[in-house]
Amino acid sequence: MKFGQLPYLLRQGLLNIINNRVVHLIGIVTMVVSMLIFGTFLILFVNLNTWLHGIGSSLSMSVYLQDEISEQNKNNIKDFLSELPNVEIKRFISKETALKELKRSLRTHSDLLGGLSSNPLPASFELVFKKIKDQKIQPQKIKEEILKMEGVEDVQYSDEWLKRLEVIMNTVELIGFIIAGLLCMGILLIVTNTIKLTIYSRKEEIEIMKLVGATDWFIKIPFLIEGTLQGILSGILALAILFSGYILISSKNMGILAFALLDFTFLPQEYLFLIFFISTALGFIGSFIATGRFISIERFFSV
């Protein structure tokens, strides 16, 4: 192999594609469809993740204080809470305010509370979680820490809901991995067979090349170029279609999404690279597998 042979090998790879355009067209279409399924899933996953995280970060936590708490302890708790990284104190609700709000929410039935001789409601701090980049909010841990403080009666947050969300996301992720794995295997099979077909269609030529003393690599490289090009082409096409689809859908359905106060975003750059990289890599690996069978093909050619 000399470097100067590269243009010749590249041309051979391109010629292979042109000469076997129908096979390649079918191969590329199938690959694009597979990458589209994968990409669509990724878009949904990424958006779902952002939405759910949005919901997660809008979670609030209530820290209920004991009735007989000292001013000192109350201030201690306040200081402690304001120093927590993910947490912001939304407001302090005194016993009186709590009762007033309860009355207001009961509206016409507020006279039900008239029989109370004393205020049974505790004072509380209402907290909201802020999302810090790349950091998972761990409400359980925060809760445990707050509970250790003196004067804290109880801490409540919508624990169940968050846990369920995480289970859902994990399931979605798992399904995504399985689908992606199956699709990759499918694509690999397609590329391998496409290249195998072109190898067979050039059987005669390979035989003659062996006769005049071509090395194995010289014969293999055009097929590797062919498969890799198929992968690159499919990757670019899939991304283009995915983006057009996104533009189309987001412009039409923006109304509904905006109503739900949700952003529908396209894939972040690293995912775009991922799709392109996977597609290219599968093209290369597929053709590598196909040419790897040269050993047996060689016997078959008997040259």
Added chain:
Amino acid sequence: MNDINFRASEGEFIFLTGPSGAGKTTLLRLIFGSEKPSSGHIVINGVNLSRISRRKLDLLRRKMGFIFQDFKLLPRKTVFENVALALEIKGETRRFIRKKTHQSLRMVGLADKEKAYPLSLSGGEQQRVAIARAIVNDPLILLADEPTGNLDPDLTKEIIMLFRRVHAKGTTILVATHSQELLRTPAERTIVLNHGKIVTEK
């Protein structure tokens, strides 16, 4: 085949003959490294074929030319491309390839047909293209398996004349044939095979 023992010196012109199935093709394939002997050794230009790696064999083949009864030309490539293929695989420069290919085609008298496609040529012309391809590398040895099997007597003479010209340049030539036409032409040596054995040598 068994009990085959012969030595060809550099620059010899040898006919290999005998009835169909005598082992002429097998002997050529053995020399070309397409088949490995179950026992014994084949030494070409100081290289032992029974112990050669695939890559070394590929490189050795660049010093050998092989000509077939059915020409083995690529129908989708032009005459020029067919001949140039033997140089392309060696990674020669474009200029060198063009020069050598022209030279080789001139030698077989097809300089004006280089843009034609093999199937548009006559059988004799196609075989001459195949010979041009076989000699474009200036091979040490030229092997031909029934090179005139598909050609009529006139063309046979033409082909044998070509072999003589190649031979005159110092190439060792081994032609397997049972064509009487060919065998009537004088050769330095004729080996007669039958049932996989050398029957006579003259």
